[in-house]
Amino acid sequence: MLTALKLVDRAVFHVTLTLAMILLVTMAAVSFYQVTTRFVFEQPSTWSEVTSRSLQIWMVYLGLVAAFRTGSLMAVDMLQRLAPKTLKIVVICAIAGLNLGVLAVMFWYGWSMAERVRFQTLAGVDNPFTGGGISIAIVYTAIPVGAALSIVAVIARFAEEVSRASRGEPVNEAEARARLETEGA
Amino acid sequence: QAQQALKLGYSLAPTSHYGVGATAMAEELERLSDGKFTIEQFPANALGGEREMVEGAQIGTVDIVITSTGPVGNFVPDTLITDIPFLFRDYEHAHAVLDGPIGQEILAQFPNHGLIGLAWGENGFRNLTNNVRPIRTPEDTQGLKVRTMENQVHMRAFQELGVLPTPMAFPELFTALQQGTVDGQENPIGVILSANFSQVQDHLTLTQHVYSPALIILSPIVWDGLTDEEKGWFEEAAAAGAAAMREKVREDADNGVATLKEQGMQVVEDPDRAAFEAALQPAFAEFAERFGQDKIDAIRNTGM
Amino acid sequence: MSTFMLAGMVFFIALGAPIAIAILAASIGGIAFFTPLPLVLVAQRLMTTIDSFPLMAIPFFILAGNLMEAGGISRRLVEFAKALVGGVQGGLAASCVLTCMIFASVSGSSVATTFAIGAIIIPAMIKHGYPKSFGASLQATSAELGVIIPPSIPLILYGVAAEVSIGELFVGGIGPGILIGAALILFVLVYCRINGWGKEDHVGRLPLLSATKEAAWALAMPVIIIGGIYQGVFTPTEASVVAVVYALLVGTIVYRAISWRDLIGVLRRSVIASTIIMFIIAAAGLFSFLITRAGVPAAISAWITSVVSDPAMFLLAVNVFLFLVGMFIETSAAIIVLAPILAPVAISFGVDPVHFGLIMVVNLALGMITPPFGVNLFAACQVAQVPLERIIRHLVPFVLVIVTCLMIITYVPELTLFFRNLAY
Ligand code: NA
Numbered sequence: 001m002l003t004a005l006k007l008v009d010r011a012v013f014h015v016t017l018t019l020a021m022i023l024l025v026t027m028a029a030v031s032f033y034q035v036t037t038r039f040v041f042e043q044p045s046t047w048s049e050v051t052s053r054s055l056q057i058w059m060v061y062l063g064l065v066a067a068f069r070t071g072s073l074m075a076v077d078m079l080q081r082l083a084p085k086t087l088k089i090v091v092i093c094a095i096a097g098l099n100l101g102v103l104a105v106m107f108w109y110g111w112s113m114a115e116r117v118r119f120q121t122l123a124g125v126d127n128p129f130t131g132g133g134i135s136i137a138i139v140y141t142a143i144p145v146g147a148a149l150s151i152v153a154v155i156a157r158f159a160e161e162v163s164r165a166s167r168g169e170p171v172n173e174a175e176a177r178a179r180l181e182t183e184g185a
Numbered sequence: 186q187a188q189q190a191l192k193l194g195y196s197l198a199p200t201s202h203y204g205v206g207a208t209a210m211a212e213e214l215e216r217l218s219d220g221k222f223t224i225e226q227f228p229a230n231a232l233g234g235e236r237e238m239v240e241g242a243q244i245g246t247v248d249i250v251i252t253s254t255g256p257v258g259n260f261v262p263d264t265l266i267t268d269i270p271f272l273f274r275d276y277e278h279a280h281a282v283l284d285g286p287i288g289q290e291i292l293a294q295f296p297n298h299g300l301i302g303l304a305w306g307e308n309g310f311r312n313l314t315n316n317v318r319p320i321r322t323p324e325d326t327q328g329l330k331v332r333t334m335e336n337q338v339h340m341r342a343f344q345e346l347g348v349l350p351t352p353m354a355f356p357e358l359f360t361a362l363q364q365g366t367v368d369g370q371e372n373p374i375g376v377i378l379s380a381n382f383s384q385v386q387d388h389l390t391l392t393q394h395v396y397s398p399a400l401i402i403l404s405p406i407v408w409d410g411l412t413d414e415e416k417g418w419f420e421e422a423a424a425a426g427a428a429a430m431r432e433k434v435r436e437d438a439d440n441g442v443a444t445l446k447e448q449g450m451q452v453v454e455d456p457d458r459a460a461f462e463a464a465l466q467p468a469f470a471e472f473a474e475r476f477g478q479d480k481i482d483a484i485r486n487t488g489m
Numbered sequence: 490m491s492t493f494m495l496a497g498m499v500f501f502i503a504l505g506a507p508i509a510i511a512i513l514a515a516s517i518g519g520i521a522f523f524t525p526l527p528l529v530l531v532a533q534r535l536m537t538t539i540d541s542f543p544l545m546a547i548p549f550f551i552l553a554g555n556l557m558e559a560g561g562i563s564r565r566l567v568e569f570a571k572a573l574v575g576g577v578q579g580g581l582a583a584s585c586v587l588t589c590m591i592f593a594s595v596s597g598s599s600v601a602t603t604f605a606i607g608a609i610i611i612p613a614m615i616k617h618g619y620p621k622s623f624g625a626s627l628q629a630t631s632a633e634l635g636v637i638i639p640p641s642i643p644l645i646l647y648g649v650a651a652e653v654s655i656g657e658l659f660v661g662g663i664g665p666g667i668l669i670g671a672a673l674i675l676f677v678l679v680y681c682r683i684n685g686w687g688k689e690d691h692v693g694r695l696p697l698l699s700a701t702k703e704a705a706w707a708l709a710m711p712v713i714i715i716g717g718i719y720q721g722v723f724t725p726t727e728a729s730v731v732a733v734v735y736a737l738l739v740g741t742i743v744y745r746a747i748s749w750r751d752l753i754g755v756l757r758r759s760v761i762a763s764t765i766i767m768f769i770i771a772a773a774g775l776f777s778f779l780i781t782r783a784g785v786p787a788a789i790s791a792w793i794t795s796v797v798s799d800p801a802m803f804l805l806a807v808n809v810f811l812f813l814v815g816m817f818i819e820t821s822a823a824i825i826v827l828a829p830i831l832a833p834v835a836i837s838f839g840v841d842p843v844h845f846g847l848i849m850v851v852n853l854a855l856g857m858i859t860p861p862f863g864v865n866l867f868a869a870c871q872v873a874q875v876p877l878e879r880i881i882r883h884l885v886p887f888v889l890v891i892v893t894c895l896m897i898i899t900y901v902p903e904l905t906l907f908f909r910n911l912a913y
């Protein structure tokens with residue numbers, strides 16, 4: 001059971017991060033293509049701007065999974081680092097609860113928003129296969145998908161932090177470094 | 186009697202024709218409802234860009250929106266027909282169409298798409314500016330890089346004229362014109378004036394190639410809570426707002442061209458409209474297929 | 490509602506929640522308890538706020554910065570700056586400012602400047618015995634120049650919102666940019682002398698000629714970027730992606746310093762760093778929407794204009810107000826909301842709109858380094874791997890330097906308008 005969870009956690013992390021990296025490269029390629037078509041070939045592209053903006057949104061919400069999993073979202077973690085063991089675990093639980101609550105809202109209402117706007121089309125691009133419009137729901141879906149996968153990351157990170165804290169080990173790299181420095185000084 | 190303060194958003198400055206229209210609508214609504222409904226204005230995209238505000242009306246985060254038809258086509262495809270170039274002859278023609286059965290029929294489509302269309306306002310006719318040469322005929326437009334809106338109908342028409350349509354975010358446009366990233370742009374006179382494009386563009390042609398309406402949109406969440414009498418007040422107030430908006434646009438266009446000349450722009454006032462329309466024939470055929478020749482003809486024949 | 494949201498945000502941040510989550514949680518609470526608004530608004534703002542072409546410059550400049558670091562461009566720029574000004578005590582700190590000035594003429598974003606230069610200069614400063622927190626504060630502060638020296642994303646936003654020529658604003662940014670750069674260099678030289686840091690900074694510098702030769706490809710970058718923008722090849726936002734391509738080509742083909750493995754690492758770091766910043770901006774977009782809709786900025790602006798009657802007092806009041814706003818609200822959001830409200834008032838007091846634009850942008854750029862919400866601060870902490878509260882002590886003198894410069898920029902309009910009047 002636990003091994004299965006670990007496998008899911010690792011798979012989610014690697015797949016989302018790899019996809020986000022590919023999206024970043026594609027964004028850059030599309031935007032550079034936009035510059036070259038306009039300036040070098042004098043045939044300005046009409047679809048590239050809206051495409052790269054949409055890719056950016058997917059990159060951010062898929063990238064969020066790795067940001068949660070590695071604990072890299074910016075935070076002022078002074079309280080956590082200075083608190084005694086029991087309080088520290090309470091704080092870790094509270095923050096995980098807050099993260100999960102916000103992600104649940106993002107998931108639930110992100111999904112509901114994507115559903116509501118499904119008949120609205122993206123400006124500036126047509127579906128290359130049908131010639132019709134492309135639904136803006138494609139972009140909005142990034143939020144519920146990113147949020148759902150981030151929930152996995154938050155739970156995995158939480159389990160790790162609690163077990164570290166209960167063993168009295170530093171819960172994140174910043175704390176590890178801070179300890180090293182104070183011990184060294 | 187409970188008071189209701191409504192949030193009205195638009196993308197331009199409070200002194201613009203949108204601001205004038207919003208104020209007129211607010212005063213009329215307050216008068217008709219004897220103070221029950223008041224309007225609080227949020228100019229200059231304070232509640233988000235136009236697309237976002239229209240979506241906001243849909244989900245109930247913005248109560249009233251004054252917007253160009255640009256983003257509305259993505260919600261209510263029927264409004265796209267107004268994007269066809271040279272569809273309207275002049276202001277009187279445009280007003281007759283939009284205030285008549287054709288325009289009202291389009292507004293009647295709005296509830297099917299989760300919006301209430303109260304009235305047609307106005308941005309005026311769009312005109313072309315550029316930095317390369319004075320434009321009189323379609324030959325003059327060949328190879329110009331012109332910034333256009335992200336609008337398939339506009340882009341298709343410009344391609345037919347040999348223009349290289351370049352979608353670009355408005356915030357980047359001034360610098361792009363200044364540095365020659367694009368050669369020209371097209372907008373109503375009021376926008377050309379307020380964006381100071383005369384500083385970076387030498388030539389203005391009064392092409393009047395597209396008539397740009399505006400829309401006063403209400404959130405269905407507000408609408409559904411109104412009595413029939415109150416609904417009537419909203420429609421009447423919106424009509425008053427639209428009228429004030431049109432008057433201001435007319436004023437700005439009349440004074441605007443003179444001001445732009447004073448600021449050093451070379452103005453071509455009488456381009457060869459017939460030649461442009463002839464050059465656009467292949468595109469018109471496509472538009473007929475897309476929107477229906479009967480609908481286009483009905484608009485063209487209004488008031489003839 | 491606004492008070493509740495602000496208090497909630499500060500509480501959650503103090504608890505140690507991710508800042509973006511703290512902002513979102515406070516906003517969600519505000520919506521649910523105090524407004525009739527639907528919660529789908531959360532999703533709408535999280536999408537729409539970052540659905541912006543100018544904002545794409547942030548991930549691209551971050552990627553460019555990481556590529557410049559991996560490919561040896563940043564190192565050579567720093568070497569060049571060191572050869573130029575690094576020979577004295579505190580010279581390395583001065584080089585940080587100078588490098589940021591050079592990079593600012595390529596980049597329109599401060600956060601990106603922090604990532605690009607910080608990754609090289611902060612480790613170098615630590616090696617030379619500077620405290621990590623000083624390095625991070627210096628880097629965060631110097632990176633402000635990214636939005637003051639043209640090109641600049643916030644100046645573009647101001648120009649659009651207040652209907653002022655962006656070309657004039659860019660030229661107007663040169664004077665204030667040089668003033669702040671010079672003031673920072675002067676300050677760090679004195680400050681390092683007082684604290685006894687950087688005594689060995691002159692050691693291991695290259696002679697100017699060979700440093701210049703080494704850095705030729707790196708120094709060509711601003712020329713290509715600025716030249717490209719001013720020749721109309723690309724827009725200021727597109728410049729960021731040109732920077733990516735240039736850094737990639739120079740790093741792989743010319744310097745042969747980037748391997749496939751490095752590239753994966755660069756992408757991984759860039760994705761995570763971009764996500765962190767963009768997610769905070771998205772969350773701030775929801776927060777500022779609620780504050781704006783509640784009429785807070787308009788009410789405060791109306792109050793300022795009702796109590797103040799002469800231009801000098803008005804500018805002082807605006808500066809105090811913007812400083813407070815900058816503590817809590819993201820720069821772009823603040824400009825979009827406030828420029829259309831404040832610029833007309835400034836003009837009615839006889840203040841030149843270009844001058845006022847620079848006052849706003851310099852002040853709100855200061856907001857990028859004032860806690861609790863300062864994107865530069867977050868980025869610098871991320872690069873230096875130091876907790877936020879640890880750098881506050883060294884940050885205070887930097888904030889005072891910028892405030893002094895801001896006062897000079899405010900009350901000596903010629904500083905901004907001299908170059909503008911020369912060019913236009
Ligand atoms: Na810059």
Ligand code: NA
Pocket residue numbers: 815816817818855856857858859860861862863864
């Ligand atoms: Na701040």
